[in-house]
Amino acid sequence: MTARLLLAAVLCAATLAETLQAQVIHRQRSMYSTILIDQRGDVICLQFSVRSDQRNQSCMDTRRPQKMVLAYTRMMMAGLLLVPEPTSVLMIGMGGGTIPTVLAELYPDAAIDVVEIDPAVVAVAEQFFAFEATPNMRVITLDGRVFAKRAALNDSAYDLILLDAFNGDYIPEHLTTMEFLSEVRSLMKPGAVAVANTFAVSQLYHHESTTYQGVFGDFLNLKTSASANRVILAVNGPLPDNTTMRSRAAALDPSLRVYDVRLRDFVRQMSRKPDWDTTARPLTDQYSPANLLRNR
Amino acid sequence: MNLTIYSLAFLGGFTIMSLELLGGRMMQPYFGSSVYVWGSIITIFMLSLSLGYLWGGRLSLRAPTLGKFGAIFLIAAVTMYPLVYLAEPTMELIFRAIEDPRYGSLVASGILFVVPTVILGIISPYSVRLLVETTERAGQVAGRLYFVSTLGSALGTLATSFYFVLWFEMNTIVTLLTIALLIMGALGIVLQRWSGP
Numbered sequence: 001m002t003a004r005l006l007l008a009a010v011l012c013a014a015t016l017a018e019t020l021q022a023q024v025i026h027r028q029r030s031m032y033s034t035i036l037i038d039q040r041g042d043v044i045c046l047q048f049s050v051r052s053d054q055r056n057q058s059c060m061d062t063r064r065p066q067k068m069v070l071a072y073t074r075m076m077m078a079g080l081l082l083v084p085e086p087t088s089v090l091m092i093g094m095g096g097g098t099i100p101t102v103l104a105e106l107y108p109d110a111a112i113d114v115v116e117i118d119p120a121v122v123a124v125a126e127q128f129f130a131f132e133a134t135p136n137m138r139v140i141t142l143d144g145r146v147f148a149k150r151a152a153l154n155d156s157a158y159d160l161i162l163l164d165a166f167n168g169d170y171i172p173e174h175l176t177t178m179e180f181l182s183e184v185r186s187l188m189k190p191g192a193v194a195v196a197n198t199f200a201v202s203q204l205y206h207h208e209s210t211t212y213q214g215v216f217g218d219f220l221n222l223k224t225s226a227s228a229n230r231v232i233l234a235v236n237g238p239l240p241d242n243t244t245m246r247s248r249a250a251a252l253d254p255s256l257r258v259y260d261v262r263l264r265d266f267v268r269q270m271s272r273k274p275d276w277d278t279t280a281r282p283l284t285d286q287y288s289p290a291n292l293l294r295n296r
Numbered sequence: 297m298n299l300t301i302y303s304l305a306f307l308g309g310f311t312i313m314s315l316e317l318l319g320g321r322m323m324q325p326y327f328g329s330s331v332y333v334w335g336s337i338i339t340i341f342m343l344s345l346s347l348g349y350l351w352g353g354r355l356s357l358r359a360p361t362l363g364k365f366g367a368i369f370l371i372a373a374v375t376m377y378p379l380v381y382l383a384e385p386t387m388e389l390i391f392r393a394i395e396d397p398r399y400g401s402l403v404a405s406g407i408l409f410v411v412p413t414v415i416l417g418i419i420s421p422y423s424v425r426l427l428v429e430t431t432e433r434a435g436q437v438a439g440r441l442y443f444v445s446t447l448g449s450a451l452g453t454l455a456t457s458f459y460f461v462l463w464f465e466m467n468t469i470v471t472l473l474t475i476a477l478l479i480m481g482a483l484g485i486v487l488q489r490w491s492g493p
Contacts (some may be wrong), residue, residue: 031330031331032330091469110334117330119443127393142328142397143327143328143329143330143397145324145325146326146327146328146397149325149326149391150391150395153392159381172329173321173324173329174324174325174328174329177325179325180325216353284465285324285325286465286466286467287461287466288321288461289461289462292458292461292462
């Protein structure tokens with residue numbers, strides 16, 4: 001009996017492993033990276049790497065395309081706890097375009113600027129991830145830093161800014177510095193929020209924390225067990241209290257269910273207390289070895 | 297005497313590549329980290345070095361000495377150091393004036409790096425002239441000098457990208473390079489005085 005059960009379990013595991021075996025369905029070398037798309041069951045994922053099984057940038061469940069598959073994309077939606085009705089959104093780093101697509105569905109009247117350095121990524125998002133720019137959406141192919149600097153000169157302002165610019169495991173170092181974040185802050189309306197996807201591990205965690213602290217003061221720190229990412233929520237103004245955020249979560253969660261997002265969990269998981277080395281040197285344009293620090 | 301000239305050639309090679317790497321990083325906040333930013337900086341460095349070689353060859357015709365050779369390093373230091381103060385305001389102006397980051401980065405690297413890199417380019421042909429004693433050995437001397445200065449370039453690249461950017465601010469690295477050029481240039485001049493006319 002036990003042997004039969006064991007055999008069944010082994011067979012079951014083998015079948016599962018087979019169906020979960022990733023198949024590479026698209027591979028392309030662009031000017032900035034190697035774009036790889038693989039499929040595992042119904043889920044297709046975008047990676048910026050040569051081999052499969054590296055860090056996923058974007059994933060989509062083809063049976064339930066609205067579902068936000070990757071934990072960090074769901075975590076970035078926590079920005080809505082601080083700005084529940086965004087009217088102008090800036091997203092730097094597009095990936096498969098999951099987040100701008102969701103925001104455009106939720107807020108059809110919001111103006112959304114998506115800045116992506118690599119035109120090949122935009123094409124792949126359209127071809128494989130059903131990304132389609134809405135009339136209120138602009139997709140701008142430009143370096144995020146160059147866009148931010150130019151937008152600051154033009155007095156642009158947003159109430160929700162999402163920062164998610166990575167190239168595989170490579171971090172664009174000029175998008176990690178206090179100067180960059182100050183430019184981002186100058187693009188934020190009063191009370192606006194900047195939501196940044198960052199690394200939860202390595203020396204870089206400490207340095208990024210003191211860098212954000214230096215520009216924004218106290219921020220909300222969101223870490224979940226489902227993700228090796230840490231999402232920083234920095235406000236251009238005072239931070240709201242948990243009661244306010246809980247009531248916002250209660251109001252928003254029903255409409256977010258279809259995306260698999262539960263904001264009330266995030267309210268619980270957010271921290272306001274520094275759990276990093278507060279003496280870590282902040283990153284500046286003069287000192288920004290983010291990729292070297294990530295390996296320490 | 298020969299050892300000093302080889303050391304100076306090594307330092308010249310080291311400084312050129314360290315500065316080139318720093319130059320690319322300095323421009324990223326204004327023009328991004330795209331391939332064309334590196335394209336701009338490499339173009340300007342190559343162009344400047346080629347002019348420096350030409351100029352260095354001409355200078356080597358006029359009674360070359362170790363003292364004059366040392367003076368070239370002092371001039372390189374003096375033209376490089378202002379980057380610490382001028383790089384940011386210059387790039388700020390160019391960023392406002394030129395929308396296309398390709399031409400912005402090309403103009404910025406032209407304004408910031410042509411002068412010190414031309415001066416650093418003088419070093420190679422001038423050092424060949426100082427060391428060559430006979431026609432038969434000219435090729436061997438040139439080969440050794442290229443070896444030493446290119447080795448300096450390799451180490452300058454490695455040290456800057458692996459370690460200096462982790463330890464120091466970029467302005468500190470430029471300052472350290474300046475100090476090294478000043479000390480070694482002064483050494484050349486002192487040795488010249490010391491060994492007579």
